[in-house]
Amino acid sequence: MSAVRFFVPENRLAKLLRVPGGAPVAEAVGAAEAGLGELEGPAREELAAALAAVEACAGRRPAQFEAAGVEELYGLSQGAIGLASLCQRPAVDEALRSLCDLLDNLARNERWDAEAVTVHVRSLRLLMGDAGVKDGQAAEVVLQGLRRVSSRYAGTSGG
């Protein structure tokens, strides 16, 4: 067994946080949320472009497993997570997370399921509110369905 060293480094952050002045938590969180609100417009534009890229990439996939294509789609989906919550569409972030789980599972098992991917991609538009499903119980039903689909390949291997 190799040597293990335990030590406590200087915690400068702790000292600085205690410096007199600063702001109450409530005020700081409010200011941060207001700052994030300013990003809604740019986030909406970026999300629209990201979802279009996800749709286009998914549409280009061949019928069989192709590692590079799955990787590209995973990268696009992962990169878009977080944008939708800035636009008050948290369910879209959840759907993207489920799509990433699905793609990760498929890549690990070197399998492809066009229907499972398609249902995720179509749900993204649905959850954006284009058809009136953007939050609440209806969105939760959609998300539960997506999670069931993405978990289908969680334990499989090969083939």
Place this chain on the structure above:
Amino acid sequence: MALSATSRARFNLSEAKIMLLDATPLGMQVLVQILSGFGAKNMVRASSTAEARDFLDVNQFDLMVVDTLGPEGQGYDFVHWLRRSEFKMNCHVPVLMTTGHTRAADVQRARDCGAHFIIAKPLTPIGLLERIIWIARESRQFVECDRYIGPDRRFRDIELPEGHPRRRRTDQILQSALAAAAADGDALSKVNT
């Protein structure tokens, strides 16, 4: 760790020097908006690990917020490298990592890179502040061994089995067992569960 968003407790980030590493402009703006709201005034922005490394030469940071940087997870590699680096004024700095999604194959990489926390996006102000304050309060000890350098990943004090009263000798044995576990990542994960 819960922190109420309506708390009147005060904290001061105005003098903290913070490095932000995020490759996307909007991702960077999210970090800047949140931390500016918290009163941070001294933020250094890096859009790549190469840029971040350059900043380490000339700055002493009090906090870093590092994105995992896409599917390849270069952010994990950066933190792993930082903990082993010769930048003595920065190698033990508190690091919060942000990620959109962590692949199953990257879970161990995330655990072992040496970050204090990994936060899933979307980021919320209260979630980020909770972790900043937790890091500052806890002053976690660091563990340094062949396979891991970073904050001690054990969050709970492991109780002794029933019928074994806590004694100094017993505690020493437990400490030795924990040290051995720290040298073995797999064993450590079992201790944590």
